[in-house]
Amino acid sequence: MSGTDLPEVLDAASLTEHEDCDVVVVGFGIAGGCAALEAARSGARVVLLERSAVHGGTSAMSGGAFYLGGGTPVQEATGHPDSVEAMVDYLTAVSREPDAAKIRAYCEESVEHFTWLEALGFSFERSFHDKKAVIQPGTEGLMYTGNEKVHPFVDQAAPAPRGHKVPVAGDTEGTRLVMDLLRDRLADEGVDVRYETGANALVTSGSNGEGAGDVVGVRWRRFTETGLIRTRSVVLAAGGFVMNKDMVAKFTPNLAEKPFVLGTTYDDGLGIRLGESVGAATAFMEEAFITAPFYPPSRLVTGIVVNKEGRRFVAEDSYHSRTSAFVMDQPDHAAYLIVDSAHIEHPAFPLAPFIDGWETVEEMETALGLPVGSLTATLAAYNENAARGEDPDFHKQPEWLEPQDTGPWGAFDLTLGTALYAGFTMGGLVTDVDGRVLREGGAPITGLYAAGACASNIAQDAKGYASGTQLGEGSYFGRRAGRHAAQPVPS
Structure with a gap:
């Protein structure tokens, strides 16, 4: 389902012909795999639904x-x-x-x-x-x-x-190893994993079509075949919404056109919308991770990053997503990395393209279209402070403070639309520490859990994000959700 429409909600009265299990997990990425494994190890009968033909989801595209x-x-x-x-x-x-x-x-x-x-x-x-x-x-x-x-x-x-x-060289091979191991451990526990099968509606008790009741089941679809499962709990782990152009346009417009989005076809927000269909609250839907790292090489961190007004706006030793998030705040999302000839190195795979080199700062300033005297003043002040091992403006750490005073000077373009930015969404369903999905006001929706990229946990803001947080929190809170979902519902 595309767009921003919410899926329909089925009443428990529709469960005339159905299967039964204890826990249904929707999505086989890192969060869903960990949730299913912990639920099974807690004694639950688990069905894991995955819309793709293979396991892994967007988790398998990450850096491990x-x-x-x-x-x-x-x-x-x-x-x-x-x-x-x-x-x-x-x-x-x-x-x-x-x-x-x-x-x-x-x-x-x-x-x-x-x-x-x-x-x-x-x-x-x-x-x-x-x-x-x-x-x-x-x-x-x-x-x-x-x-x-x-x-x-x-x-x-x-x-x-x-x-x-994970100890495998390469960008994504490590996470694939973990996902393969999860697949094997789920098989050891007898989890019923169904590929090319997705959930498209939740079943609630006493909802009258308005999503006010407890979640007691799901409707699934596999090609033209559909069916119903009655279950004690549903764990939504179906990813973010970076592939849903309507949701992106509504919540995270900076992801709409220019960045390379990090996701699979199935990062369409369906898990979030399933939760919303039964009254779930959402948080941080406007937050997006957007980044175009200018390092490695590390030596480039000694340079300065300026906006189109020729002014610095961030400590250059910030982690790449923090720097990029500050670029998004600048006029026209434009910025340049300036490095002198004593420190410049060219990345093997440049995401921020090299523009050119100039014999004088004044020539560079003119070529970049910066206000007259702006870059000259900014660089002079930086160099004077860096020579003393200081950065009173942005507190860049001493190990990265080196004057950029040896001509010629070069510039890399960090501008959105020129640099190769990549991004994903960060918002999702509001949950408690055990993964229970919450309504506006904080009351839990009985029988509904969420984890991974369709839940809002501790990864909230690209300016504070650390690589590894999504795999870390997805696996950890997926485990908690799976254990809690496996517990019998109090009578």
Whole structure:
């Protein structure tokens, strides 16, 4: 179903011919797979519906990083001490509206979740990648993947690297390994996985078509065949809405045309709309992750990023999604990375294209169409402060402060529509710490859960996002949802 229309809601009276199970999970990405596995291990009879012909969803397209901390074996083995409180402080600081219960649970159980993930059948490499990168280029098990060392967060929480990558080289192969292991573990537990089969309506008790009752089932469709399942609980884990042009236009218009969207055909918001059809609340629907990293090479971080007015607007050592989110706030979504000849390096796969080089700053200023004297003044002030190891304007960390005063100078274009931005949606259904979907006002919808990209958890804002958060929270809160959904409904 496309557009913004909500699916119909069926009354329990329609369940005249139906199957029965304890838990139905909708979507076989990281969240749905973990939910189904934990529900089955809790003794539930589980049916997992996946619209695609294969498992993995958008999770299988990710870089294989899980945001974990609090003293994991990889952190300890590589000499990077961390604590639950430091992780809590950091996630609280970067969250627009921090959910204390979710953040606390995620951090306190992060080491246990690390162990659970490895028990699927792999081990994170006990090694550390010490450079700025989008994802570890090799098999290194740990890297800084957020803004832990960036102002103002470095002053609010003791920094530690928490991006744990599955030990497979490449951009997506690590997550595919995890998804394959999940598939195998689900088979071990006897979970009924049905491919090319999607849920297209929820069944409620006493709804009278208005979605006011408890969720007691789903209607599924496979090609021209349809059927009904009566169930104790439904877990929605069907992804975001980046492939739904109408929802994107309504909520996240910056994703509408220019960025390369990160998603599959089935990231059409159906899971969110299924929840809304029975009265679920949503949150952060206007938030989108949009990024075009200008590093690696790390050396480029020593340069300065300016807008079309020739002014800096962000600390250049920010994690790439934070920098890009600030670019979206600039006039015409335009920005340029300026680097001198002593520091310039050219990325192997440039997402922000190189524009040109100029013998003088004045020539560069004119060629970029910046106000006369603007870039000259900005660069002079930056260089003077950097020579003293200071950045009073944006508090860029000393390790990245180096004067850009050796001509000629080059510029990379970070402008939306020119740089190759990629993005996905961040909003979804409001849930509690156990994945129960909530109505406006906070009351849970009995029998309905959500996890992953169709739920709103701790990944709320691209300016505070850390790579690995979606796989981390999707798998963790998917597990919690699956366990809770498997519990018998109180009589």
